[in-house]
Amino acid sequence: MSDTGFVLHGAVTWCEDPKSIRSFPDAYVVCVNGICRGVYEELPAEYANLPQEDFWDKLIIPGMTDLHTHAPQYQFRGLHMDLELMDWLEQYAFPEEAAYKRRLYAERAYDLFVEELYCGATTRAVIFATKHVGATLRLMDLLEETGLVTYVGKVNMDRNVPDYYCETTEESLAATKKWLKKAEGRYERTSPILTPRFTPACSRELLAGLAELRKEYRLPVQSHVSESPQEIELVRELEKGISCYADSYDRCGLLGAEPKTVLAHGVWSDETEIALLAERGVFLAHCPQSNWNVRSGIAPVRKFLDAGVPVGLGSDVAGGSTTSIFTAMKDAVQASKMYWRYVCPDEAPLTLPEVFYMATKGGGAFFGNVGSFEPGYEFDAVVLDDSAYPTMRELTPAERLERLLYLSDDRAIVGKYVRGSRLY
């Protein structure tokens, strides 16, 4: 089969490391067989015959990864901002998630979530569903249709969850196997991820059972860690003898880099926990807005970065109110400034390159070579029209990017490519 490819022309900006932003006001990004061949100010002769899409002065950036979100909480995004995590789960999240038992509700509700994800700058996402096998498969079907590349998890819970939404250990593991069987061979872009909700809701037996599935099916894992003080206190009561919250996963064999694991939050992670995640190669999903909204606090992101933990950004809908990773970048900068001001004056606030890196290559690494325009990366790109935010200034591509963090909404997104295929 001969090569197929194309060239995008426009203003291009991307991040190869957290220290600097690469950008050209007028350049070509080349895609061949779904893989990026790099960015060029002058198009090399070998690509001269590829079809070109001319975006003129529009901004072309790598697709973004949402490393942590809850699809079934989307219906109450922007609502119920009055409680702390544990009460918020009990009063708002669990009752809503339980509704996904009804197929028609799940179908219609997930349609709305998937449509928003499709319209935004996110090209990859790691997603919590509910405990329901049918609804989770329906979510996967809908996501597969969009062309986005995602991991989706049926949620496991066997304790400290209201009866109407809990499972027994056996039910939870059996349903997970059923789900994995049904998902097998069904998707090109949508993969299952093991999803123990969090230690307060998962017995050691359940975690150990999931660890067996992890080994057997070579599956990645997603969960939560050290989000709120009340939650951590409960984990310490439930699981005596752990060195840190994350140890409750580690001792069951759920943390590792191959297959990968991602834990959300780490707001209250101490040195021990950060070192454990670094050692195991576990990804941290930083979800700054959710951490504000349910009053958890501000994660020590720079400590994770310094320790070598791979960090990406998560929208964490509906603790976070929006699926926008632009907003997550802005929130991460703002939160880090308050962390510097009130918690740790030695820890410099996050910079624009750092949050851009996390939003693209940092989180993208959970999917492999994703989130950069370096040669060899899977070709995910988003094309942005920022003309709705007028200014008298001449802006560099990096300045245009910074404005989009603070000003953009889905109107700005006029083109989207995933693995070299154009979605719109």
Next chain:
Amino acid sequence: MSDTGFVLHGAVTWCEDPKSIRSFPDAYVVCVNGICRGVYEELPAEYANLPQEDFWDKLIIPGMTDLHTHAPQYQFRGLHMDLELMDWLEQYAFPEEAAYKRRLYAERAYDLFVEELYCGATTRAVIFATKHVGATLRLMDLLEETGLVTYVGKVNMDRNVPDYYCETTEESLAATKKWLKKAEGRYERTSPILTPRFTPACSRELLAGLAELRKEYRLPVQSHVSESPQEIELVRELEKGISCYADSYDRCGLLGAEPKTVLAHGVWSDETEIALLAERGVFLAHCPQSNWNVRSGIAPVRKFLDAGVPVGLGSDVAGGSTTSIFTAMKDAVQASKMYWRYVCPDEAPLTLPEVFYMATKGGGAFFGNVGSFEPGYEFDAVVLDDSAYPTMRELTPAERLERLLYLSDDRAIVGKYVRGSRLY
């Protein structure tokens, strides 16, 4: 002259006090001669002959007040988020403001700012211009055309500002008088407000001169107070013997309730300062996003409220990146949660009714009876279409309002009334 009026029909929500939100899913708001006559679930017979505008299920709320913003900084909103206040002023704000010396630049740049204010939910605003008389009058002309009701201030500065943008005390006072003379009788909706930039940039002589103008012309005053630690340190060095930062204004006669004064920020106000503002009846403009972006901190809003200081919200463009007071409401809630978490666990986070009150009646009080649908209030209203944010849920008007804090952009605004006149 006979009465003229109209009735709006839709879902209506408003705040009469900071403790509760009033709302009806299906009601009538009555306006006669520019004044609100109240909200009714059944339209009283006496208003039955007034023309009705039927907004069906759209949400009708009082217009919002932006109690603090800088029109000439709008061009770099969403940019330059990497410095603390004093360096940020020196490197970004002063050079930009200096450009307003050029009439053509000022004209075009202010056009963009005014257009955004016109399109948003703000019906009243208190605005810093630059030191330039010509540009300030042009801004006032443009604002007057929109139908919005605003206070606009020519900025005064005679020290610690780069030469290219500073004034001498005499120049500053003379230019202010010239500006006041030119503005006199020129506007129906646009009023001058005295605008000493802040104590670091204003000598005692300048402040005293402005206080004389305050008395002579019965003019309100706007300025800044206790925004960042570096700034406060400078004030303490410059003005020995003051009891608090605000005392530097007070001892010159610039603080009072009649004519009114509004000070922005108060992030680091202590008990002495809060008590002084309360005693003088000074308004506080709370600008949470700006306080994050230039790393100042989080204002102790509940302490101001408890002390009886009237509090409204400010966008503080371009320390804040957006003119949206919906966003300011959201930011105020989020910031207060982190204040509770990291600074003062006894101080409960701000509630939805509290921030809605501040955004409407709280800030509106700077303009008189403004920001509520109580009978006797000037009729400012905004009509919102939230159908772009789909959900499976049936929402109350208050829940719809809460979502708009977190999800809305200017697309949501489909109708706007100021003093009983429809703008669009």
